[in-house]
Amino acid sequence: MATSTGTISTSAGPLDVATLVSQLISAESQSQLTPLTTQASSYNTLISAYGSLKSAMSTYQSAIKAMTSASFSAQKSSVSNAGTGSNLTTDPFSADINGDDSTKILAQKIQSAGISSGTTFNAGDSIAIKIGTNSPVFVTLQANSTLAGVRDAINAGKTGATASIVTDGAGDHLVLESNTGGTANTIKVTANNSLSGFFYDPSSSTPSTMTQTQAPRDATKAASGNYAVAVSQLAQAEKLSSASIAPGSTFDNGLLAIKTGSGSTTIIKPTTNTLAGVRDAINSSDAGVNATIVSDGTNDHLVVTAKNSGSTNTIKITGTENFAVFNSDPSGTVTSPNVASGQTYSAGNLTLKVGDSSFNIAPVANGSGNIDLTQVKLAINNANAGVTASITNDGSNDHLVLTPTGSSATAAVSLTGTSDYAGLSMSGMGQLLKAQDAKLSIDGVNVTSPTNKVENVISGVTLNLSKVTTSADNFTLNISNDTSGITTAANSFVTAYNTLAKAVAGMTAQTPSTTLGQANTSAPLASESSVQTIMSQLRNTLFSTVDGGNGINTLSDIGISFQKDGTLALDSTKLSTAATNNFAGIANLFAGTDPDPTNTTSSKNGIVTKLQTLMTSLLSDNGIIATKTSGLQASLKINQDRQTAVQSRLSNLKDAYTNQFNQLNLTLSSMQSTQSYLTQQLANLAKSSG
Structure with missing residues (x-):
């Protein structure tokens, strides 16, 4: 019987699992993960943009903080000489304006009487403190204290x-200092029971038990x-120089005692016996002097200089034994040890040394045939040695x-005696510079100062003296308002804001597309209402009204106005006119302050004062930028969590797909x-049938 010769065939082969899975996961990722990463990128862009905005605003805040009351009320000084002649002095002094403490605001400070250590105040007792016109604040002790x-x-x-x-010999004292300076912020204190010892009210008929230790003072400026x-x-500071000291000389015995001005005496015993050791011991002490060594090419000299100038800062040095060569008296004289009245001399020699010159002194007997102290004095004076004996x-x-x-006059002096004259031996350092005060006259009033920096003689002015004037000179110091300084400060004010405004404009810009159908290009913060709020608050502050300017109450009054692009412009002519006519009004406009520092919204506060408050708020940890950034960071965290979940799901899906396709490959292989x-069987069957 004939059989069929048909065959079974297939072209199926192993599947490319990696490619199939990659394509499937890519499709899933495109629909689930890509929107999240796009959103995260947007969040990061906004966070970065707000960081740039914060940086620009911080720069503006720093510029505003640098603008103080002095920036808008500066004064200047000039020095002129109306003297005649060819030998006039040049630049004998300069002046610093409002740099000393005499014009600075001071807060009132009061102090209680002395209180014994360990004194207890009872729980429930109260003290009331009132500052200026503010309501009193009551403080009640919650426990014995x-x-x-x-x-x-x-x-x-x-x-x-x-x-x-503070504590002194009278006991402990409670000190209260107003947190705000000025005469408007004085302190009043009342208390009850165990705290009743704390009372201060100068206007009351009841005597105050606390005393004022620092009077309040308003800020002032130098009088024009x-x-x-x-x-x-x-x-000048006193400067002394020793007599010549041979190199290698040692100081093995004795010690030094140094007293400067009204200070205590410092005892110095060098640990090294060389001249350098003496110098180092002096410098490491607290004697109020500096010591150096100067060489004249042959010998050394110890030079001692007072650290502070002034006539009261004289140097007195007493040396014993080897250190006697460093003796010095503030008077510049050298004095012998005690000489008994009627003392006479018959044997020995006297040698006087003045600087590097030596003189043999040979006293001549008087009419009685004796050599006494008077004859020694005469012999020294007759030697013409450059010293006068008395x-x-x-x-x-x-x-x-x-x-x-x-x-x-500046030379070191020594007198060395032998035999009968030994008791007259003495030595003293040369006085290179005498301790002295500066002396000057201001409008005919004589003034002295221990330094060449003369403060507070003219309120708000520090004179820096550098030369002595002559009778031919006729110097005038002029103090005036610095209108050019106002212009500089106003320009800085405008520039600081414009720098911020331009930076913000770049962060919020929208650029129209030049291609039909293509969307406009927007900067990261273009649609952020928070930025619009910030700039609106700044603009409102810039053109708010300030009270007390006597006709200058807004920036437009001095020529500052907004331009179409949102920046500020300054009319220099209008500013100059305002500065000439109302200098104080400009300072008030920019830097005025309300006597109550807690009233930050007061119309008495100047523009800069208000801006400083606003910028502190905007840039604070709970300000608009920090709040917005925190919100974006929270949203980014949620997004990142979602991305993690999607990535985990995609990873699991990838594993599932891989397993399924690998199983399919096994099935196909089996088929x-x-x-x-x-x-093969069908082929064999066909053969057997044939």
């Missing part, structure tokens, strides 16, 4: 004053005007006193084996 507890309770009570404790100034003497008496003993004169078997 020491003075430290009272202090802490006051500081925790936000009373407008800061409490502290002309001042005639003449300088007759510059201040005799003083301290009530018990005589002293020979040597005073350098003329060209030897192919079956096909081959059946084909």
Whole structure:
């Protein structure tokens, strides 16, 4: 019987599992993950943009903080000389304006009487503190307290004053200082029961138990005007130089005692016996002097200089034994040890040394045939050695006193005696510079100063003296309002805002498309209402009204206005006119402050004052930028969590697809084996049938 010769065939082969799975996962990712990554990119772009906005605003805040009241009320000084002649002095002094403490605002400070350590104040007792026109703030002790507890309770009570404790011989004192300076912010204190010792009210008929230790003061400035100034003497620090000291000399015995001005005496015992050791010991002490070594090419000299200038900062050095060579008296004289009245001399020699010159002194006997202290004095004076000898008496003993004169006035002096004259031996350092004050006259009033920096003689003015003037000079110091400084400050104010405005404009710009059908290009913050709110608040602040300017109440009054592009422009002519006519009004417009510092919205606050408050708020941790950034970061976190979940789901799906297609490959492989078997069997059947 004939059989069929048909065959079974298939072209199916192993599936490309990796490609199939990749394509399927890519499709899933496109629909689930891509929208999330696109959204995350948008969040990151906004977070970065708000970071740039914060940076630009921080720069503006720094610029505003640098603008103080002084920026808009600056004064200037000039010095002129109306003297005649060819030898006039040039630049004998300069002036700094409003740089000292005399014009700065001060807060009132009051202090209680002394309180014994360990004194207890009772729980439930109260103290009321009133600052200026503010309502009093009551502080009640919650438990029995020491003075430290009272202090802490006051500081925790936000009373407008800061409490502290000082201690002296009378005991502990509670000190209260107003947190705000000025005469409008004085302190009044009332208390009850155990706290009743704290009372201060000068207007009350009841005597205050607390006393004022610092009077309140309003900020002022130097008085404009002309001042005639003449300088007759510059201040200088005393400087001493020892006699010549041979290199290698040692100082093995004795010590030094140094006293500067009214300070205490410092005892110095060098640990190294060389001249350098003496210098180092002096410099490491607290003697109020500096020591150096100067060489003349052959010998060394110890030079000692007072750290502070002024006539009261004289140097007195007393040396014993080897250190006697460093003796020095503020008078510039050298004084011998005690000499008994009627002392006579018959044997020995005297050698006088003035600087590097030596003189043999040979006293001649008097009419009685004796050589006494008077004959020694005469012999020294007749030697023309550059010193004048005199005799003083301290009530018990005589002293020979040597005073350098003329060209030897700054020389070191020593007198060395042998035998009978040994008791006259003495030495003293040369006085290179005498301690002296600066002397000057201002409008005919004589003034002295221990330094060449003369403060507070003219309120708000510090004079820096550098030269002595002469009778031919006629110097005038002029203090005037610095209208050019106002212009500089106003320009800085405008520039600072314009820098911010331009930066924000770049962050919010929308660029129209030039291609039909193509969308406009927008900067990251173009649609952010928060940015619009910030700029609106800034503009409102810039053109708010300030009280108390006597006709200058807004920026437009001095020539500052907005332009069409949102930046500010300055009319220099209008500003100059305003500065000339109402200098104080401009300072008030920019930097005025309400006496109550807590009233941050007061119309008495100047534009800069208001801007500083606004910028602090905008850039605070709970300000609009921080809040917006935190919201974006929270949204980004949610997005990232969703991405993680989707990626996990896609990973699981990839595994499932891979398993399914691998199983299908196994099935296909099995089918192919079956096909081959059946084909072979059919072929064999056909052969057997033939």
